[in-house]
Amino acid sequence: MADLNIHIKDLHFKNPVTTASGTFGFGEEFMEFMDLNLLGGIFVKGLTIKNREGNEYPRMAETPSGMLNAVGLQNKGVDYFVNSIYPRIKHLHTEIIPNVNGGTVEDYLMVTEKLNETEGINAIELNISCPNVKEGGMAFGVSCPSAVAVTEAIRKVWKKTLIVKLSPNVTDITEIAKGVEGAGADAVSLVNTFLGMAIDAEKRKPILSTVTGGLSGPAIKPIALRMVWQVYQVVKIPIIGMGGIMNATDAIEFMLAGASAIQVGTANFIDPQVSLRIIDGIEKYLAGHHYKKAGDIVGQLMT
Amino acid sequence: MADLNIHIKDLHFKNPVTTASGTFGFGEEFMEFMDLNLLGGIFVKGLTIKNREGNEYPRMAETPSGMLNAVGLQNKGVDYFVNSIYPRIKHLHTEIIPNVNGGTVEDYLMVTEKLNETEGINAIELNISCPNVKEGGMAFGVSCPSAVAVTEAIRKVWKKTLIVKLSPNVTDITEIAKGVEGAGADAVSLVNTFLGMAIDAEKRKPILSTVTGGLSGPAIKPIALRMVWQVYQVVKIPIIGMGGIMNATDAIEFMLAGASAIQVGTANFIDPQVSLRIIDGIEKYLAGHHYKKAGDIVGQLMT
Amino acid sequence: MKQIRDFRVKAYDRLNEDNYIIELGCDEELPAIKAGNFAEIQVPQTADVFLRRPFSILDADHKNRSLKFYVKAIGKGTRKLGELAEGTKVNLIFPLGNSFNTDHIRHALIAGGGSGIAPFILLAKELKEKKIKTIFLLGARTREDVFLADEFAKYGEVLITTEDGSLGDKGLITQHSIFSKHDFPYDKIFTCGPDPMMKAVARIAAKKGVNCEASLENMMACGFGACLCCVTETLDGNKCVCTAGPVFDTKYLKWQI
Amino acid sequence: MKQIRDFRVKAYDRLNEDNYIIELGCDEELPAIKAGNFAEIQVPQTADVFLRRPFSILDADHKNRSLKFYVKAIGKGTRKLGELAEGTKVNLIFPLGNSFNTDHIRHALIAGGGSGIAPFILLAKELKEKKIKTIFLLGARTREDVFLADEFAKYGEVLITTEDGSLGDKGLITQHSIFSKHDFPYDKIFTCGPDPMMKAVARIAAKKGVNCEASLENMMACGFGACLCCVTETLDGNKCVCTAGPVFDTKYLKWQI
Ligand SMILES: Cc1cc2nc3c(=O)[nH]c(=O)nc-3n(C[C@H](O)[C@H](O)[C@H](O)COP(=O)(O)OP(=O)(O)OC[C@H]3O[C@@H](n4cnc5c(N)ncnc54)[C@H](O)[C@@H]3O)c2cc1C
Ligand SMILES: Cc1cc2nc3c(=O)[nH]c(=O)nc-3n(C[C@H](O)[C@H](O)[C@H](O)COP(=O)(O)OP(=O)(O)OC[C@H]3O[C@@H](n4cnc5c(N)ncnc54)[C@H](O)[C@@H]3O)c2cc1C
């Protein structure tokens, strides 16, 4: 059987399949559906320094081959995660990666410092691309100087693996990717959701309470794939790819385009066991094409 | 019956439903399917100064709720259009709007000047957003200064209605929209296709000969709708909206978000008669909601 | 224990043009199912429906390994679900959500508005088993919108209100005389239906000092607590209707009532 | 005249696991259909297929107002099209494309590779009507991949090659002895199948100075000349296979042969 292991500095994925932040809760929601130890890693729901109630209902709209969400980083704050949630999931034999959010650089720093003290956490994902919060979030990720600034600040305090999650809502994602690489990121993850909107024509009203929200699902796959491929041409650090992955073929496409690992997001809602099927499918593909390890297909698109 | 007429300077659409450039040929391909005189207007296939063979086959990939194309502006040049095609379609009682393309500002100017001399053409659509050509195209549309420069240059020579077609592949589409408005555009049309990519995992190759192509269809609708709504907040000139419109409800959503008229693109491939159904549906909606004219719903989203 | 399981369409019971009961059967034994539980159904054979759709479990037949759902066709998914050929595979995640609390009740009032009747057949069965006296108050726009009244009659007295007076009392559910009568013998109200109606019922319950549980139908993306899309405001902040609900004690909800 | 018309699934003829003939019927009279024409079929009841799919018209029964298509299931759309219940509505745009030129032929050779046989039933009928002697050369990987041989036998002699030799001559279609025999009586070759095979046939035709027409199967988004996606390189530049083709004189194609 092919070797599926992926190492990104302190981080060790036993296979390239991880779950995307905000689509997999804290893992516990899926325990009845699967053995979580089989996953490469779990990117848990976005954390902020304080408790956040998130946006008002309605927060969701279905769209063709996708969905919009406007959750707005509802979470009980990093302390609650560290003290109450993490102890319940730290025994899992899979990497648990917190997704770090903030309205200001200081916020990001404070969250990171709390996690610094938590044993067993080998990596954080810096979310500079959330389109659903009024302050911070995506604002950091759509300008290169601010993306660099927050990455540099966190790099100073976080010594283990630092993953920066990029926004697709930009003219040139390669510029931002190079910027955060220069600022010390160990990996980039992309993409977060696309800013979109849905309207109820009969009521003449937006469907989401926040008017706009983040688009995810297969609809965005072609754009996400293009971005991964573009970023792969310009950075040396590993890429964790995502955006509409529904099955193993999709995952393999992202890997061929340059992703060392992938995240499964919206697909979890439709088939909570989909990640296991994706792991199986990648194994079969590697075997069928006589590859020795998962890393052998990364970036191997013949153009 | 509600008044469906839309006027944009010299341009008069008898209803808000037009067909998108590159998806409706020169109208003739649809004559067997419908009475073209019923359409508000026809945006014909992109024109360049010289004959272009376009990109190599394969030029198309199906994606979830959408498609990628990499046609690359195949056309016989503006002279052929003016001398051979236009005489065959000028009798139609609908607006025929050429879509103007170029690799340099001079190219755009030369095409425009040829059209200047052609009677009956009341408007041109400046395509600064084609993602499928190596030179020019989208490059103009993703930077504000170059979008402004080409618009200003054309404005000097084209006195009738000037529509500038915007690229969605930007961080902030409102900035570009404001720029071209300032440069003298009479209207903006948005969106062109999103830069995307498709991969054949078994062959480990891109599906398109050009690796990347333009994503269209319902997949992009939520993002396109958001962009129309954002642009509506910042410009005073009319907006022609498009991106994934498949039925009357979609069209009405774009109008509520701020579009004075809409273009039907990819949907023409699946149902060549879809535009007529959309006109019908808009009429029914206006009647059902007791509106006197189509213009009354433009931008009437209650947020 | 939550299951992800393939079922097959066994039969439809067409109540009228837009309302139907769908019966789905499977091969394995059903898990325990409680009144109020729902299922996330993946609607097959359509390009229009991306996410699963949540439906209350109307009835569970453990012997025949089948589930029934009452569905009102209001959109793409609910229409398609009503058009499947017998034998079509339909995937379910179930049972989801919490359930009604039937402890310490002497006399229950069930108030179902419009299509908000689905969770009440299982509830009626549970109440009957517990020998709790139950009265059913069904409100609808017209007589054509009153469903399952005969079924409920098996479990207790059925009262009906219609807005146009075409069946039962004329008016809204909350205008029914049982609420204005001096004698209000009920010590628990269960309600499901349109939000304004549930709020009105909750208001009456609060006034009368009677405990009231409502089953909410918020928009859901997952149905099992992963997406945080389905929240409702409670005294403890935003809670997911799919995990903390769908049944809530109305006192706990931050409804402007 | 091109039509957009609803048909209904009448019947399937399952050739083997992956190959089938689907018969679609409609209520109105069929328009004139020529050998080589194709239809753009909208595959219903699936989320996976966005665009229509092009298929050559295998046969047209004007009396019974039905069309037949031979389909090889290779992906999402072709698999779904093989699973529809009788009576399912299927929308078609047809007839599309040009047709074979059967003028001034004395002796025709039809070379069909793999699944590239669909356009040849109508062609065989036309040739027979015109009393043009025709020989059929069918090439496939194994005997399991040879279809409709009995059908073609009604219109002329049938020769078969299989790569593994399980039926007919062993080898590729172009390795069949008729090409190496001194006597080559055919003055027209029609071919359809995988590109490399059609190119090889065209090469032989060029060498022998015989006119050759090939039916191409490029990827299409529309099928009627609107999108310019389906091009093939010709001596006159890029041409749409859906309108300038699908049938091309191979001399006109810029094939590296
Ligand atoms: C826990 C729970 C239990 C439910 N039980 C039942 C049941 O037993 N029987 C039944 O018929 N329905 C029930 N519903 C509602 C049902 O899920 C929706 O009617 C269904 O999802 C609509 O799908 P659709 O594709 O037909 O509608 P769509 O085509 O997606 O939408 C049509 C219209 O309905 C609106 N809409 C869709 N879903 C909802 C919703 N959940 N709340 C409010 N508006 C909505 C949309 O905004 C749109 O305007 C339940 C919902 C929940 C959350
Ligand atoms: C004019 C014309 C006539 C045709 N006639 C017939 C016919 O009579 N019988 C028949 O079985 N098929 C015919 N085809 C081919 C048929 O259209 C494709 O097999 C079908 O579109 C595949 O759809 P799918 O959804 O099953 O494949 P998908 O799931 O979309 O694709 C599966 C795989 O097949 C490849 N593929 C898909 N379509 C084509 C294509 N057109 N050319 C090359 N590769 C492709 C894809 O890249 C992918 O790798 C014809 C095509 C054309 C253009």
Ligand SMILES: Cc1cc2nc3c(=O)[nH]c(=O)nc-3n(C[C@H](O)[C@H](O)[C@H](O)COP(=O)(O)O)c2cc1C
């Ligand atoms: C409901 C929902 C909530 C999300 N919450 C977060 C979050 O808290 N932090 C984050 O970085 N990304 C969040 N995302 C984005 C996903 O992690 C992922 O980047 C995106 O959904 C694209 O992948 P997909 O198409 O596979 O879903 C969320 C997405 C969804 C659908």
Ligand SMILES: Cc1cc2nc3c(=O)[nH]c(=O)nc-3n(C[C@H](O)[C@H](O)[C@H](O)COP(=O)(O)O)c2cc1C
């Ligand atoms: C095959 C194809 C060719 C296109 N060619 C052009 C073109 O020549 N000029 C142009 O401005 N836009 C072109 N477009 C973009 C469309 O006009 C439209 O902006 C886009 O497809 C989004 O709308 P839709 O989702 O409704 O298709 C093309 C789109 C497609 C699918």
Ligand code: FES
């Ligand atoms: S629907 Fe996803 S958390 Fe409730």
Ligand code: FES
């Ligand atoms: S398929 Fe659209 S032009 Fe041929």
